[in-house]
Structures are given as structure tokens and as C-alpha cells.
Amino acid sequence: MSQYWSPLVQQLDPYVPGEQPKDQRYVKLNTNECPYPPSPRVLAAIQAELTDKLRLYPDPNADLFKDAIAEYYDLERQQVFVGNGSDEVLAHIFHALFKPNQPLLFPDISYSFYPVYAKLYQLAVKQIPLSDDFSLDLSAYLQDNGGIIFPNPNAPTGSALGLAAIEGLLQANQQSVVVIDEAYVDFGAETAIPLVKRYPNLLVVQTLSKSRSLAGLRAGFAVGHPDLIEALERVKNSFNSYPLDRLAIVGATAAMQDQTYFAELCQSIIKTRTTTITRLQELGFHVLPSAANFVFTRPPAGNAETLYLALKDQGVLVRHFKKPRIQEYLRITIGTDEEMQILLSKLKFLVG
Ligand SMILES: Cc1ncc(COP(=O)(O)O)c(C=O)c1O
Known part of the structure; x- marks a missing residue:
């Protein structure tokens, strides 16, 4: 102090x-x-980028990486936001999309960065207890809120919700942004990304740190309605124009492409x-x-x-x-x- x-x-x-x-x-x-x-294609792409081009700034929009994500999930580039790890993407979401005058809802047992960002961005929070068996009951989230966030699968419990439960929440909660943090989704849960076409208040966040073996490269992304993405771009461009460096852009792109x-x-x-x-x-x-x-x-x-x-x-x-x-x-x-x-x-x- x-x-x-x-x-x-x-x-x-x-x-x-x-x-x-x-x-x-x-x-x-x-x-x-x-x-x-990581995939050998990631290492090859990074090697190929190790040239005197490093003296030049990277693409501030990382369009190559965005396009690889859009192609993988059948989306438009305008529905994709990328950042320096999903932690940075989450930070911008807290800043840009959660309303400070009503509580942000998230589980009492969950990713411990959520309360930290809430404090940094001065958001009121209400932690909703998981059930005794550590399952997440979304009916408890049907109350006034400035936003909702939870991981699916949840961390550190590992338990996953099905898409029907998530869609039920989206139907009942249309007045605020709902964020599904899918850091672990590739190991056995179903992604909510197909729902973004129908729910303009849904944001899905993913990372390349786990299932693409790139924790050291720092690459994550969010997918949602172009209006939500634009809000994130506004915050990002008021903070750091180049969150992904040249090596991260080509490495992350190759990782998305090696199915x-x-x-x-x-x-x-x-x-x-x-x-x-x-x-x-x-x-x-x-x-x-x-x-x-x-x-x-x-x-x-x-x-x-x-x-x-x-x-x-x-x-x-x-x-x-x-x-x-x-x-x-x-x-x-x-x-x-x-x-x-x-x-x-x-x-x-x-x-x-
Ligand atoms: C639930 C959850 N979300 C997000 C992250 C952040 O991942 P990264 O910043 O490496 O993309 C983690 C990391 O462990 C996590 O457990």
C-alpha cells in the first residue's frame, strides 16, 4: 500500500x-x-513469420485469425472478437457490456477471475450458490441483473449444462448480456455458438489455451451479434490496438485450421x-x-x-x-x- x-x-x-x-x-x-x-502447423506458421517483418506492427484487427474462427464456426467476421487470451476478452466484456447499476450474476463456485474483474470495473455482483451436488441451476438466474456469466463446463467443478437449459435462460433473460465462458467446451460439452444467430444478447467466449495447447501464445475470442462485437472493439481500441502480435496471429490461425x-x-x-x-x-x-x-x-x-x-x-x-x-x-x-x-x-x- x-x-x-x-x-x-x-x-x-x-x-x-x-x-x-x-x-x-x-x-x-x-x-x-x-x-x-501444439499442432506442428502452428510451429511451422510461427517459424515462417520469424522474419524482419517483426519490425512492422501486426494487423490491429487480426483479420486472419478472425476469418479462421468464422470459417470454423460458419460465422461472419463481424461476429468475432479476438484478444490476448480469453482473460483479456473477458476483461473487455466486463468493461463494455455489463451494467453497473444492477448486479452481475455468476456462480459462487466458478472461475475466480470474475469477482476480480467486477471489482476492477466497479460492478455490483451477486453470486448464486451452486446446488449441493455442485450443479448449476439456471432457474436461480431469473432475477434482475446487469449481466450473467458462467463457464460451461463450469470450473473448477467440470460439470456441463446442455444447450436446452442455456436456451431457456436466453429466452427468459433478454434484457442483459449473457456470457458463456467455454474455455473447456471441447472436452465434452456442446458449444452455444449456434445460438448466437438467434439471441442478440448472447456472447460465447473460447480460448486456444486448453484444447489447442497454446496457453503460452495467449489467444482467445468471443462470438456474438455484431453490435456486441462492436462494443468490445470500441473498448479494445481505447486500450491496446495490437493485443495479438504477429506470431500469435499466424499461430492461432494455424491452430484453428488443423482440425x-x-x-x-x-x-x-x-x-x-x-x-x-x-x-x-x-x-x-x-x-x-x-x-x-x-x-x-x-x-x-x-x-x-x-x-x-x-x-x-x-x-x-x-x-x-x-x-x-x-x-x-x-x-x-x-x-x-x-x-x-x-x-x-x-x-x-x-x-x-
Ligand atoms: C473458465 C476459464 N475461463 C477463462 C480462462 C482464461 O484462459 P486464457 O486467458 O488462457 O484464454 C480460464 C483459464 O484457466 C478458465 O479456467
Whole structure:
């Protein structure tokens, strides 16, 4: 705290990302990164861009990347907004589209960046409790609001809603923007993107950090009615004209275009998730159903935080949240089969 800080900065409660340790090599299952490399086409595209062109600014509109997304989802370019990771896209959404005079609604157990952005942009919030089984009941969102946001599948629980439930909410809530954060959708849920044609207040956000294995490149996007996209462009162009650099634009474009590699990668994660869940259950863990590249699980006995620390001590990083309702749980990213084997053998020793 310093006397030079603005009153707003004094009140901020910044997001704390999962650990990215530098002290030793861990089996890293704590930040939902993908254990497989990005498509070789991504690396080739980035290599080809590594020329003296780097002295020139990139395309401020990243049209190449927007067109690849539009083609993939059968949309117009004007329905696509891109940003430096979906976190940046989310920030602009909070700034541009949620109304400050009524509460923004989101689940009490959800992506912990939402309350941070709400504070940064001075929005009132109302957190809606998940049901006791950690499912999301959208009927609880039928109340006055300045906007609604939730991940589908939800994080850190991994549970997914079907499109019928989402469409029901859109029909009943037409006065504010509804944002579906689909960071994990490719691992087993259904995207709401086809609904954007019919619901002008729907925005769907996706990232290339998970299913396209590009967390390090920082590329994300939002899809919605051109009027919503224009609002985001207005904020972006009042903040940073070039959020995506030349390497990110060509790399992200190649990732959207390599459908075969993407589909295989998602299938591998889903297959490893299925065996991991079975093995955890055999060890007595309670595991929530997951449509994501992670599982949310309660150890059979003892304390989740102790187990998290013991695993870390043995070179395996998972995520523990010291928060009401979920402190008994661990969130474990799905890695390769070999990584999960290491995790499971350590768990067997620790809880057995
Ligand atoms: C639900 C959710 N949304 C958005 C993000 C942000 O992803 P990125 O900024 O890497 O696109 C994450 C990252 O973990 C997430 O879990």
C-alpha cells in the first residue's frame, strides 16, 4: 500500500494464477494446460513469420485469425472478437457490456477471475450458490441483473449444462448480456455458438489455451451479434490496438485450421480422463462428473490441503482452493497417461 495508489487500486483484490514454479521439474497438473504440444502447423506458421517483418506492427484487427474462427464456426467476421487470451476478452466484456447499476450474476463456485474483474470495473455482483451436488441451476438466474456469466463446463467443478437449459435462460433473460465462458467446451460439452444467430444478447467466449495447447501464445475470442462485437472493439481500441502480435496471429490461425490434430488431442484427453476417474474411484476418491480437461475430486479421508502439500513435496502439482464449500476438494488437470500414472501411484501410497 502506498499513498500514491489510487483509491480504486487500494481496493483491488488481484487474481492469483496457479503456481508456475521454476525451482524444480514437476508433474504439472495445476493450471489445466494441455500436456501435448501444439499442432506442428502452428510451429511451422510461427517459424515462417520469424522474419524482419517483426519490425512492422501486426494487423490491429487480426483479420486472419478472425476469418479462421468464422470459417470454423460458419460465422461472419463481424461476429468475432479476438484478444490476448480469453482473460483479456473477458476483461473487455466486463468493461463494455455489463451494467453497473444492477448486479452481475455468476456462480459462487466458478472461475475466480470474475469477482476480480467486477471489482476492477466497479460492478455490483451477486453470486448464486451452486446446488449441493455442485450443479448449476439456471432457474436461480431469473432475477434482475446487469449481466450473467458462467463457464460451461463450469470450473473448477467440470460439470456441463446442455444447450436446452442455456436456451431457456436466453429466452427468459433478454434484457442483459449473457456470457458463456467455454474455455473447456471441447472436452465434452456442446458449444452455444449456434445460438448466437438467434439471441442478440448472447456472447460465447473460447480460448486456444486448453484444447489447442497454446496457453503460452495467449489467444482467445468471443462470438456474438455484431453490435456486441462492436462494443468490445470500441473498448479494445481505447486500450491496446495490437493485443495479438504477429506470431500469435499466424499461430492461432494455424491452430484453428488443423482440425485433425485438434480432434485427436481432445480424444486423447477424454480417454485419459475416463481411466483417471475410474482409478481415483478405486482409491476411494469422490469424483464429480467432468466434461473438462480436469477432474474435481474429494479424497477419501484426511484433508485435501495436506494431500496437495504432500503431492507437491513429491513433485506433483495439483490445485487446492482455500475457499468455503470446496476446501475438501482438489482440482487435477488431465495430463498424459504417464503423468496420471505417477500421480495415481503417489496417491495410492498417500491415502492407502
Ligand atoms: C473458465 C476459464 N475461463 C477463462 C480462462 C482464461 O484462459 P486464457 O486467458 O488462457 O484464454 C480460464 C483459464 O484457466 C478458465 O479456467
